[in-house]
Amino acid sequence: FMSSIIAFLLVAQSKIVYRRFMEARAHLTLCYKSCQELVQYLAVLTMDDTSEGAKKWRQRVAYRTILLLRVTMATMEYQSQQHAPWRVPEMSDQERHELEEVILLTEDNVDGKDATLAG
16 A cells, blocks of 8 residues: 555656656747747848948847857756856856846855855
8 A cells, every 4th residue: 555655656746847847848948949039030130231240249149149048058957066057168257257247246156156046
């Protein structure tokens, strides 16, 4: 009797974990598609401007969008990896500093041990 209860609870827990994983996967897919659409709209709506400045601007926005996706992934990996999401190796020091200013990091929580992330 006890083994049946344990088996039932194990299966129920597995279903819950799988459902949460699929929900997170769906949200991440939506985020990826939204970023892809943003870059596509950016290219279509500014295709008449062929100046060098416009090309650099489009490239910069596309690059920042990719970095946004990378930081999003790093945030999702934080629980298991314990690496600060804003310290991904793909970012330059200047981009990292700008991001830290945007999210208002202080010297106390710049190492990634902030209570908001750890909880």
